[in-house]
Amino acid sequence: MYKWLDERLDLTGLYQKVLRKAFPVHHSFFLGEITLFAFIVLVLTGIFLTLNYEPSIREVKLPDGRAVPAAYGSVLYIDSLPFGAVIRSLHHWSAHVMIAAAFLHMLRILLSGAYKKPRELNYLVGLGLLGLAVVTAFTGYALPYDNYAVTATRIGYGIANSIPWIGGALAQVMFGGEFPGSEKSIPRLFSLHVLWLPLLLMGLIGLHLVIMIKQKHTQPRYAERIAPGKILGVPMYPQQMVMMLILFALYVGIMAMIAGAFLAHPIEAFGPPTPNTPAVKPDWYFLWIYGILQLIPSSWEFRLFGATIGPEFIGGAVVPGILAVVGLLLPFVDTRKDKMRYMELPSEHPVRTSAVLALLVFFLMASLAGYKIDFQQQGYLLGNTAVLWTLVLGAPLLTFFLTYVLMRIFYGEKEKKALE
Ligand code: HEM
Structure with a gap:
């Protein structure tokens, strides 16, 4: 059966070329x-x-x-x-x-x-x-x-x-x-x-x-x-x-x-x-968008070219x-x-690694804002729109700078070597 198929479809060639x-x-x-x-x-x-x-x-x-x-x-x-x-x-x-x-x-x-x-x-x-x-x-x-x-x-x-x-x-x-x-x-x-x-x-x-x-x-x-x-x-x-x-x-x-x-x-x-x-x-992967919708005031509305x-x-x-x-x-x-050709290490790229961490913190904070109404009902400070805005914008920035500074202190030498 294999021989029959091989003669017609060159299975051995496929094996050598792709499957090896x-x-x-x-x-x-x-x-x-x-x-x-x-x-x-x-x-x-x-x-x-x-x-x-x-x-x-x-x-x-x-x-x-x-x-x-x-x-x-x-x-x-x-x-x-x-x-x-x-x-x-x-x-x-x-x-x-x-x-x-x-x-x-x-x-x-x-x-x-x-x-x-x-x-x-x-x-x-x-x-x-x-x-x-x-x-x-x-x-x-x-x-x-x-x-x-x-x-x-x-x-x-x-x-x-x-x-x-x-x-x-x-x-x-x-x-x-x-x-x-x-x-x-x-x-x-x-x-x-x-x-x-x-x-x-x-x-x-x-x-x-x-x-x-x-x-x-x-x-x-x-x-x-x-x-x-x-x-x-x-x-x-x-x-x-x-x-x-x-x-x-x-x-x-x-x-x-x-x-x-x-x-x-x-x-x-x-x-x-x-x-x-x-x-x-919504489910967790939409929660950050839902959170941002909770923060944007309804007064943010204007007309542009008829729309x-x-x-x-x-x-x-x-x-x-x-x-x-x-x-x-x-x-x-x-x-x-x-x-x-080789995977780069996060420790050798402080700007990129800090930016990725900041992005994650942004998603987390925006998702937290999705609970705004629940926080308000409980009387928590987190129910305040200004506090949530500060977290959504401030926490990622802080994460970026802190990670960057810490990585330069701990991994500075490694980064220099990688770029040489
Ligand atoms: C339905 C979604 C996806 C499936 C099923 C999928 C599947 C895969 C698989 C099986 C590999 C090889 C193993 C590995 O490197 O993990 C791979 C490699 C890769 N994927 Fe995906 N992937 C998906 C989404 C994505 C996304 C969201 C990105 C980036 C935005 C991405 C970018 C890449 C790249 C650049 C490679 C090559 C990696 C390398 O050479 O190191 N993929 N993907």
Whole structure:
């Protein structure tokens, strides 16, 4: 069988050319793989969910006589199937892991300078992947169509709609009409969530991996000591594949235990949508945007060339947009040549390391601002908008300067050596 296929497809050539590629071993390189595993699990569990979910808000009667939207009823049906609730939870928690792992993977790329020439293109593909993963998660938010999902999705609809000039059209494309209300919204979000965005993700992940194989991985620093100037690593097949299979099995096992122990998003706790908006917060990866929206006063509104620039647009689109532009430009601004075949060490790059830490503190402080109303209800000082603004802007600046000064004191010599 192998011989037959080899004669036609040159499997031996493929093995020599691709599968013998040296894959460097370093713990931080598993972050990209965990992102990939989470995506695979999302696709597999998503197929099961899609087969049982009804993308419609038509009214249906539950066995207990209650009239609920069909989407809501079908999620209750999924939960009632054998292992249905576990598979739905596995899907939900894997979405969290995929975004968290992709974010940590990006931090690794930033801290080790792997975005520099010749990897700019793959870095940009990676940024696109992170953005796409977040948008895909967002389109999944509304699908259970419970009171929580509808309220959280409405925030996103408001942000999309607030974008000057193109917001109306964008909201129309994404939500199929006004959300909530339009009957087309759930079918539209459903097709984006289960078809178009996953297809795009698959295509981009494929491109990301092909570029990575073609360009070769950056080498861990120990490779410089052991075999200077050479590519060091284990062959992709069989060694690396076996490691990946073990890690994948571990991932599925651990996540299945978590999904069995913690049921994700129990929709009956929120109930079907009602005119009353429950006090909900978005998931952690949107919390920082929600926090900024809490801080921007409603008076920040003006007209520009016939469009309204309002607080929702400033907090929900301009601030994330500025961060995205800085991220996109980074490899073209930081063009200092270092030992780019090898991973750079965070300790040798105080400005970059301090900036990454400051960014993390910014996300944390902006997420803290998401609890503004809760703090106010408890009478805490943190409920004060001015205090929260000071933290969101001041804490990252302080982090940057403190980290920079401490790194110059402790690692100054190391940095000089690296740049020599
Ligand atoms: C769905 C999201 C993603 C998946 C599935 C993914 C997957 C991977 C995998 C498996 C690797 C090889 C192992 C490793 O270095 O960790 C890799 C490498 C790489 N990734 Fe990603 N990645 C994703 C997102 C990102 C993001 C957000 C960035 C940066 C903004 C990025 C930039 C890179 C770069 C530059 C490399 C080459 C690293 C090197 O040569 O050292 N990726 N990715």
